[in-house]
Amino acid sequence: xxxxxxxxxxxxxxxxxxxxxxxxxxxxxxxxxxxxxxxxxxxxxxxxxxxxxxxxxxxxxxxxxxxxxxxxxxxxxxxxxxxxxxxxxxxxxxxxxxxxxxxxxxxxxxxxxxxxxxxxxxxxxxxxxxxxxxxxxxxxxxxxxxxxxxxxxxxxxxxxxxxxxxxxxxxxxxxxxxxxxxxxxxxxxxxxxxxxxxxxxxxxxxxxxxxxxxxxxxxxxxxxxxxxxxxxxxxxxxxxxxxxxxxxxxxxxxxxxxxxxxxxxxxxxxxxxxxxxxxxxxxxxxxxxxxxxxxxxxxxxxxxxx
Amino acid sequence: xxxxxxxxxxxxxxxxxxxxxxxxxxxxxxxxxxxxxxxxxxxxxxxxxxxxxxxxxxxxxxxxxxxxxxxxxxxxxxxxxxxxxxxxxxxxxxxxxxxxxxxxxxxxxxxxxxxxxxxxxxxxxxxxxxxxxxxxxxxxxxxxxxxxxxxxxxxxxxxxxxxxxxxxxxxxxxxxxxxxxxxxxxxxxxxxxxxxxxxxxxxxxxxxxxxxxxxxxxxxxxxxxxxxxxxxxxxxxxxxxxxxxxxxxxxxxxxxxxxxxxxxxxxxx
Numbered sequence: 001x002x003x004x005x006x007x008x009x010x011x012x013x014x015x016x017x018x019x020x021x022x023x024x025x026x027x028x029x030x031x032x033x034x035x036x037x038x039x040x041x042x043x044x045x046x047x048x049x050x051x052x053x054x055x056x057x058x059x060x061x062x063x064x065x066x067x068x069x070x071x072x073x074x075x076x077x078x079x080x081x082x083x084x085x086x087x088x089x090x091x092x093x094x095x096x097x098x099x100x101x102x103x104x105x106x107x108x109x110x111x112x113x114x115x116x117x118x119x120x121x122x123x124x125x126x127x128x129x130x131x132x133x134x135x136x137x138x139x140x141x142x143x144x145x146x147x148x149x150x151x152x153x154x155x156x157x158x159x160x161x162x163x164x165x166x167x168x169x170x171x172x173x174x175x176x177x178x179x180x181x182x183x184x185x186x187x188x189x190x191x192x193x194x195x196x197x198x199x200x201x202x203x204x205x206x207x208x209x210x211x212x213x214x215x216x217x218x219x220x221x222x223x224x225x226x227x228x229x230x231x232x233x234x235x236x237x238x239x240x241x242x243x244x245x246x247x248x249x250x251x252x253x254x255x256x257x258x259x260x261x262x263x264x265x266x267x268x269x270x271x272x273x274x275x276x277x278x279x280x281x282x283x284x285x286x287x288x289x290x291x292x293x294x295x296x297x298x299x300x301x302x303x304x305x306x
Numbered sequence: 307x308x309x310x311x312x313x314x315x316x317x318x319x320x321x322x323x324x325x326x327x328x329x330x331x332x333x334x335x336x337x338x339x340x341x342x343x344x345x346x347x348x349x350x351x352x353x354x355x356x357x358x359x360x361x362x363x364x365x366x367x368x369x370x371x372x373x374x375x376x377x378x379x380x381x382x383x384x385x386x387x388x389x390x391x392x393x394x395x396x397x398x399x400x401x402x403x404x405x406x407x408x409x410x411x412x413x414x415x416x417x418x419x420x421x422x423x424x425x426x427x428x429x430x431x432x433x434x435x436x437x438x439x440x441x442x443x444x445x446x447x448x449x450x451x452x453x454x455x456x457x458x459x460x461x462x463x464x465x466x467x468x469x470x471x472x473x474x475x476x477x478x479x480x481x482x483x484x485x486x487x488x489x490x491x492x493x494x495x496x497x498x499x500x501x502x503x504x505x506x507x508x509x510x511x512x513x514x515x516x517x518x519x520x521x522x523x524x525x526x527x528x529x530x531x532x533x534x535x536x537x538x539x540x541x542x543x544x545x546x547x548x549x550x551x552x553x554x555x556x557x558x559x560x561x562x563x564x565x566x567x568x569x570x571x572x573x574x575x
Contacts, residue, residue, distance in 0.1 A: 017414055024414075028430040144558035145551045146506040148513055152529060152536075152547045160537055167536070238419030242510065245421070249514060250533070261514055264429055276426050280418055287417065 014288050021280050026068050029273050038267075058084060071273075081270040083263075090274045093259060101255035104247065105240050107175045112182025112236075113229070117222065119183065120190040124198060125217045135187040142184025148246045150177045155250070168252035178243045182236055186229050193225040200224075227298035233290045234283065241279050315556035322553050326376050329369035337362065337370035337523050346539035358528075358542040359535040367523045368545055375524045375550070378439055379504040383497050385443025386504075390450025391493055398458045399481045409455070412448035420445040420507050428516045438517045442507050446500045453496050457489035498561035502554040509550055525550045 037054050040046065046054075055061050059070070074081065080090035119138070123131035154177060159167045197203065198221050206216045245257035252258075256275060263271035329335065340360045347357040355364040390412070397408030415423060424441040431437035461467055461484060470480050505525075511517035512526030520527065525546045532543035 017417055020414060021417065025426055028426050030430075140555065140559060140562075144502060144506075144555040146510055146554070148510060148529075149547045149551045152533065152543060153551075155533075155536060156540055156544055160540060238422075241419050242421035245425075246510060246513075260425075261516075264425070264516060272429060276422065279422055283419065283422075284417055 010291060011288060014284050018281055018284050021284075022072075022277050023068060025273055025276050025280070026071065027064065029269050029276075030064060030067070075274075080274040083268055083271050085263075085266050085268045085271075090270045093271060094256070094274060094278060097254065097256045097259040100253065101244050101248070101257060104171060104174060104178075104253065104255060105244050107171070108178035108240065108243070109182060109236070111175055111179030112186070115179060116183035116186040116190060117229075119187045120194055121217045121222055123187075123191050124194045124221065125213050132191070135191055138180065138184035139188040140184075142181045146246075147177055147181055147243045148250055150180070151247060151250045170251065171253065174247035174251050174253065178240065178247060181239060181243060185236060185239065186232055189228050189232065190225060193228040194221050197221045197225045227294055230290060230294050230297055233293075234287045237283055237286045241283070315559045318552050318556040319560065322372050322376065322549070322556075325369050326373040329373050332369070335363065335366035335369060337366040338521075339363070339366075346535060346542070348539075349541055355545060356539065356541045358532060358539055364542050364545060367528055368549060371523045371525045371528050371546060372549065372553075374435075374518070374522060375505060375508065375526070376553075378435065378442075378508050378518070378524060379501050381439045382442035382446065382504040382508065383500045385439060386446035386500055387450050387493060387497055389443060390447035391454040391489065393447070394451035394454035395458060395481050395485065395489075398455055399477050409451065412451045415445065416448040418445075420503070421510055424507055424511060425514075425516060428511060433516060433519050435518045435522055438508055438511060441511070442504050445507065446504060449500060450493060450496055453492050454489055457492055458485050461485045461488050495561070495564050498557070498564050502557035502561065505550070505554050505557070 037051050037058070037060065040054070041051055052061075059067065062070075071081065078091060080094070082088065083090055083093060086093075119131050119135050122129060123135055151173065154173045155167055158165045158173060165172060194217075203216060203220060206220050211220075244255065245260065247253065248255045248257035249261055256279070260272065260275040260279075262268075263275065340362055341357065342360070345357060345359055349356045355368065358364055358367065393408050394412070397405040418426075420442070424438075424445045427441035427444060428437060431441060458481065467480055467484060470484065471477075508517055508524060509526030509529070512524050513530045515530060518524050518527055520531075528546040529543065529550070532539065532546065536543050
């Protein structure tokens with residue numbers, strides 16, 4: 001029972017978090033000097049009266065609380081408003097952009113998890129192999145070197161000097177770069193946890209039964225150490241959001257990141273707001289899911305917190 | 307640890323700091339001077355590292371970029387330190403709802419990845435050097451707030467603070483005179499960890515065109531300009547990328563060493 005109520009409490013807190021963040025983003029986006037009408041005015045030939053009429057038409061002359069109230073009520077019905085630049089529904093734009101970003105993020109996540117787990121298990125099963133050193137360097141690299149630097153180096157090496165890949169529109173380099181980044185983040189803590197688990201009694205039993213070290217590493221030690229990876233889910237998602245944003249901009253890929261950056265440059269409030277809120281909400285949701293999943297995978301956590 | 311591995315980050319950092327310190331004093335290195343007849347030159351005499359797409363000297367821009375990038379990052383970390391530790395300690399001293407509000411705000415800021423939050427902040431602050439410093443500073447405030455709270459709680463539980471309270475010293479005075487000096491080590495370690503992350507965040511923002519204004523040559527801005535001319539002038543792209551990567555790498559390595567040695571609160575991610 002205490003587990004349920006503390007989870008419910010956390011859920012409530014995070015829900016409140018989403019509302020407050022939404023309002024903060026709403027305010028932030030509207031605190032910008034200049035709006036979309038200024039953007040039009042700078043490009044076209046309009047007189048003051050027609051500009052004022054356009055503002056009134058878009059509801060830009062209403063009070064902030066009125067605007068937020070209207071926005072929230074509509075958003076709860078799935079209506080995120082119209083893009084101020086294109087006149088198309090924002091929800092449609094997001095739905096249209098999402099698959100490309102999910103594909104990039106998903107492929108990177110898979111590559112990163114496979115590489116990170118592979119390296120950690122390799123370093124455990126074969127301690128004298130260079131895997132441990134690779135984990136260490138990859139960890140420092142992924143923390144210290146931003147993905148756009150790796151991206152630029154990749155473009156220089158593979159597209160310009162070797163000529164193997166086109167600069168724009170390919171997904172191999174972005175997936176590789178983000179995958180390495182994720183692997184660098186999870187391999188080190190996972191390796192430490194694997195070594196911790198390897199000291200447990202049931203592992204000694206498995207050795208005594210005559211199982212091969214590889215089988216023990218994959219089937220016995222790894223599943224019992226995965227809670228570390230779950231705990232890092234929030235951090236990984238944060239890195240992935242920044243990473244897909246960068247990769248889409250750098251490699252000219254369509255997706256949520258390109259959409260957001262484009263909307264920011266064009267001051268398209270409804271799109272900026274909806275995209276940032278979508279990303280923020282996904283972080284909060286993943287954080288909640290992480291906590292719950294972590295407790296389920298490792299009941300010791302719940303006892304420790306109680 | 308081999309001598310090379312121990313010293314390499316210090317040497318790289320020293321090079322960067324020297325460039326930042328004496329760069330503007332060197333004659334003939336004007337990062338803004340355009341020579342449109344000498345665009346995209348390869349490294350050679352006259353321009354040691356070549357020129358970029360506007361015919362500007364890459365070495366001069368790199369040196370100016372080092373100064374600006376480090377300056378922006380250190381100022382952001384300073385804002386994060388002052389705001390995070392200051393608000394955190396004040397909240398802790400005031401206690402009750404004030405403390406709750408401060409840390410609820412920090413929790414909320416921490417929910418968002420720094421790059422997303424600073425992006426949202428840049429939308430409202432507008433492009434510019436001061437905006438970047440503020441946006442990045444705010445994004446990293448919680449890190450200092452949590453350190454301040456941890457040290458505050460540890461020190462408040464100690465015997466000498468109890469003694470000070472018995473003597474009737476005001477809580478604010480205890481925080482200022484006893485907690486703060488004890489927190490200094492942990493907070494400065496945190497600065498060493500935040501500075502490279504601030505460099506990265508600023509670079510990414512500037513790379514998106516949402517950081518410093520286009521004419522301010524921080525590394526991120528230089529890279530953003532050079533990316534379009536990667537084929538004609540690869541040197542103007544490669545060098546700032548390497549400068550950025552090596553500097554953040556050395557700073558992170560040094561920050562981690564500092565934390566392993568001095569941080570009483572143990573290693574955190």
